[in-house]
Structure formats: C-alpha cells, structure tokens
Amino acid sequence: GSANKVLAQRVSNCLKLPLSKLEIFIFPDGERRVRVLDNVVDQHCVIIQPTSRPVDQNYVELFFIIDCLKRSGASFVTAVVPYLGYQRQDHVFRDGEAVSLEVISKALEATGLNKLITFDLHTIKTPDIFSIEFVHLSALRIFSEIIKKQKEIHQNSILISPDMGGIRRIKILSNYLNNMPFATINKNRDLETGSVEATDIEGIEKQSNFNSALIVDDMISSGGTVIAAADLLIKNGIKNIYVFGTHPVFSQQAPALLQNSAIKKVFVTDGIKIDKAK
Ligand code: R5P
Secondary structure: OOOOHHHHHHHHHHHOOOOOOEEEEEOOOOOEEEEEOOOOOOOEEEEEOOOOOOHHHHHHHHHHHHHHHHHOOOOEEEEEEOOOOOOOOOOOOOOOOOOHHHHHHHHHHHHOOOEEEEEOOOOOOHHHHOOOEEEEEOOHHHHHHHHHHOHHHHOOEEEEEOOHHHHHHHHHHHHHOOOOOEEEEEEEEOOOOOOEEEEEEEOOOOOOOOOEEEEEEEEEOOOHHHHHHHHHHHHOOOOEEEEEEEEEOOOOOHHHHHHOOOOOEEEEOOOOOOOOOO
C-alpha cells in the first residue's frame, strides 16, 4: 500500500522478491481506486501497510487491496500492519463509546483477509478480538541488540515502563539484557483532555544510583507519557534518559516537545513512515 513504501521496498530487497504493481488512483473527490496488475491467481499475497496517520485512509486502502487480491484469485492474503491503528480503542472506557478495534477486525475479516502480522501491540489481549490467524511480533530483540552495543546506554542503567501496562515489555527486555534492573511508573491520564501525569516510581530502591534510565514503550503519540516519565526520573536524580518506542506515531507537537524535553535520545523503528521534518 502507499502508507510506507520505503519499508515495503526494504522488505522486498531483503527477500529478493519484487513488489507487485498495484495501481492506486485517487479521484478528484478523494476516493481511491485500487487495482492489482499482476496475475495473483493461486498466489499467497503479502500486503505491507501500517495504519498510522492518515489512519482512516490507510485502513480503507488496505480493505480495497485485500478485496482486489481476493477477487483476482489470490489463495491467501497476509497483511503486515506494523502499526495497528485504533488498537487503543479495544473496549468501552466510558458509556456510549464505540469499540473501534472490534469494528476494524470485523471489516478486515469481511474483506477476506487470512492472516494479520503486527508488532508491539498496546496489549497482548488484542489478538483475542480477531478470529483470523494473528501473529504478534516485537522490536524488543532489536532494541536489546542496540542497547548492548552502546556502553553509555548500557552501563549502570535501569529499564523503565512509563505505565503499568508496559511491565511485561520491560521484563522481556530485562531478560534479553542479562536481567538489567527495571522499575515502573504509575501514570494517570485524563480521558477528556488526554493529559498525562506520572505520579511515582515503583521498584527503584531509594539508595540506588543509576546513571541512565531507558524508558520503553509500544508507541510515542503525543509524547506526553515518555516526557512525564522522563521528568519524574530526572527529579529522582537520574541524569541520562533514553527512550525506546516501537511506533513513532509522533502526533501534532510531539517532535518539538521531545526535542525540548529532558530526553537525550529517542530510538524508534521504521514501521511507520515519518515525515522528514518530524
Ligand atoms: C499507553 O498505554 C501506551 O502504551 C503509550 O504509553 C501511549 O499510548 C503513548 O501515548 P502518548 O505519547 O500520547 O502519551
């Protein structure tokens, strides 16, 4: 799809398999027409399409690609969706809300998708919403290799989950890093405004004296979560703050806020295409 062609090309180069010719025509009114030009009869087709911003457009395009492949005779369609949009709306938080992820899952299944491959989900319960084959991969192993290679990041460091939902993630990373110590931050988010408050840290001994904290999260959207965590860690005497976030969603002012924050460096993957300016 058109959401991250650079990634699709890199995967195609790695596999030494050409990218299929896909015609995506945009009408003057903004509607898209998707047409596969290759013969896909009895083929297993793999679509690469993160559903990051513009979320709805990328989803609709994904639906159309699946549909045109199935109609053209593809025997099996796998969608690699590195970042799965709407995954945070997986249940009713407040009365009257839609469960958006359930709608997405029904739509993907209705178009005939056979298998979904995605990365570092917000919660490990997400696959339960889908009834098709579902593979949940992670960038944590790649992050661990990067951390191991850089002494200034690796030495006398502690892994930090910026909220209770990320404990599983830092335990896995700690395991990859010879049991690097870890701690968790308690976070409150205002459901109306989205603003984030980091209240306290669980798991750091008062007398401990870490040089660096490595905050690990699934995604960086507004940047509020990791910035609030970084501020709290600085208050607790930790000098160097690094952030590892799989999905650089980088909404609105996030790049500027991160640039002006106490965070030294942010590591992300290339699952989402990021504008140069960001
Ligand atoms: C929330 O539970 C997620 O794991 C992320 O921490 C969160 O979605 C990041 O969003 P933001 O950057 O807007 O705080």
